[in-house]
Amino acid sequence: MNKCLLGISGGIDSLFAAKLLKERGFEVVAVCLHLASKKKLSDYAVDFLKKNKIDFFYEDCSNEFHNKVVDFSIKQYLEGLTPNPCAYCNRDVKLKCLASCADRLNIRYIATGHYAVYKNGFLYKHKSRKDQSYFLSLTDKKILDRAIFPLENYSKDEVKNIINIKEKESSDLCFDYRASFDSNVKKPGSIVKDGKVVGEHKGFYNYTIGQRKGIKVGNVPHYVTHIDPKNNVVFVGEERDLYSNVFSVEILNLFVDESFFDDRVVNCVLRYNAAPKKCVFERTKKKVTLFEEERAVTKGQIAVFYLDDKVLGAGRIV
Numbered sequence: 668m669n670k671c672l673l674g675i676s677g678g679i680d681s682l683f684a685a686k687l688l689k690e691r692g693f694e695v696v697a698v699c700l701h702l703a704s705k706k707k708l709s710d711y712a713v714d715f716l717k718k719n720k721i722d723f724f725y726e727d728c729s730n731e732f733h734n735k736v737v738d739f740s741i742k743q744y745l746e747g748l749t750p751n752p753c754a755y756c757n758r759d760v761k762l763k764c765l766a767s768c769a770d771r772l773n774i775r776y777i778a779t780g781h782y783a784v785y786k787n788g789f790l791y792k793h794k795s796r797k798d799q800s801y802f803l804s805l806t807d808k809k810i811l812d813r814a815i816f817p818l819e820n821y822s823k824d825e826v827k828n829i830i831n832i833k834e835k836e837s838s839d840l841c842f843d844y845r846a847s848f849d850s851n852v853k854k855p856g857s858i859v860k861d862g863k864v865v866g867e868h869k870g871f872y873n874y875t876i877g878q879r880k881g882i883k884v885g886n887v888p889h890y891v892t893h894i895d896p897k898n899n900v901v902f903v904g905e906e907r908d909l910y911s912n913v914f915s916v917e918i919l920n921l922f923v924d925e926s927f928f929d930d931r932v933v934n935c936v937l938r939y940n941a942a943p944k945k946c947v948f949e950r951t952k953k954k955v956t957l958f959e960e961e962r963a964v965t966k967g968q969i970a971v972f973y974l975d976d977k978v979l980g981a982g983r984i985v
Contacts, residue, residue: 669692669693669694669775669776670693670694670695670696670772670774670775670776671688671693671694671695671696671774671776671777671778671815672696672697672698672765672768672769672772672774672776672777672778673685673688673695673696673697673698673721673777673778673779674697674698674699674700674761674762674765674777674778674779674780675697675698675699675708675712675716675723675780676699676780677699677708677709677711677712678780679826679827679830680780680781680782680818680823680826681779681780682712682715682716682780682830683780683817683818683821683826683829683830684778684779684780684816684817684818685697685715685716685719685721686719686830687817687818688778688815688817689719689720689721691817693776695719695721696721696722696723696724696772696774697716697721697722697723697724698723698724698725698726698765698768699723699724699725699726700725700726700728700760700761700764700765701725701726701727701728701729702728702729702732702736702756702760702761703729703732703737703842705725705727705729707725708723726764726768728760728761728764731759731760731763731764732756732760735755735756735759735760736752736755736756736759736760736842737842737844737847739755740752740755740842740844741844741847741848743967744844744872745848745852745872745896746896746967747871747894747895747896747966748966748967749875749876749965749966749967749968750967750968751802751939751967751968751969752842753802754801754802754803754804754805754969754981755805757781757802757803757805757806758805758806758807758920761779762777762779762806762810762811762814763810765777765779766810766813769813775813776813776814776815777810777813777814777815778814778815778816778817779814779816780817780818781799781802781803781816781818782795782797782798782799782816782818782819782821782822782823783798783799783800783803783816783818783819784800784816784819785811785814785816785819788808788812788922789922789977789978790803790804790811790922790977790978791976791977791978792973792976792978793818793819794820794822795821795822795823795824796822796823796940797822797823798940800971800978801936801939801940801969801971802939804920804969804971804978804980804981805918805920805969805981806920807920808922844872845870845872845873848870848872852870852872853869853870854870854899855867855868855869855870856868856870856871856898856899856900856901857899857900857901858882858884858900858901858902858903859900859901859902859903860884860889860902860903860904861904865884865903866882866883866884868881868901871894871895871896871899871900871901872896874891874894874901875891875894875965876891876892876893876894876909876963876964876965876966877890877891877909877962877963877965878890878891882903884903887905888905888906889903889904889905890903890904890905890906890908890909890963891903892904892908892909906962909962909963910960910961910962911960911961911964912956912957912958912959912960912961913954913955913956913957914954914955914964914970914984914985915952915953915954915955915984915985916948916953916955916970916982916983916984916985917953917982917983917985918982918983919953919980919981919982920980920981920982921979921980922978922979922980923979923980925950926950927979928947928948928949928950928972928979929950931947932945932946932947932958933945933946933947933948933972933973933974933979934946934972934973934974934975935948935955935957935970935971935972935973936970936971936973937961937964937965937968937970937984938965938968943973944957944958944959944961945957945958945959946958946972948972953982955970964984965984966984966985967983967984968983968984969981969982969983969984970982970983970984
């Protein structure tokens, strides 16, 4: 019987994944990764695992989470970028820690409750609105080759209807990055439009490209167009100033050879659940040109390339 180590949070997705793995004949061991807190599994989740004869344990990954996700994200904000912590958490903490635990237990396969599809060396978009291929797109192929996503054929609604679990669904882990900034960063600065100071902000890290909330300039809506952390300035403009169709990417994680993109039109998704946009990717310049302008292309976010539903790779927008 094949063994599989399942990352479990106690929410309905990972519990249902455990049930499906058992039905597929796997000998399942579950691990609850402690990331931002050391919260224990609920009594309901523990009883569920025991009834399905699944052993479980806890693994402290809080140092990895703090170093690879919290510190990294704070550094990005201080550089005027808007990071995507979930993508880096999957890549550098969740799946990597899961694989490390599996190695220690001499278990080949790992599994999670992600709504994703991985087959023949490629990630694919999930059929449901909960598709998480975007957040997994930076993950190393060597780890994905070991991964099983039992929910690949199920939508969230189907999961809720099939399994009678009364636990609330688990949510993506988050943290308050603002609390980590020192007093030197938490200071007011200028809001500038067309070279003129038009207001004051209470900390540039509170803003992201395209943001309207907190911007009060005259009677016309204004939006953040650029952030200059070095000079503590937030630049604003009107909505038309947000649109662009060219940007660069770095830290590429590709599932195909770079030459695949030569003379080929692909789709690009610039934020979670956003509509795909047709584009070309010039690999020598790491330059992406969209066929149509996109609103608020944001530095620090993840751009994911697709061919139909297949993930070709991803990179960070710069």
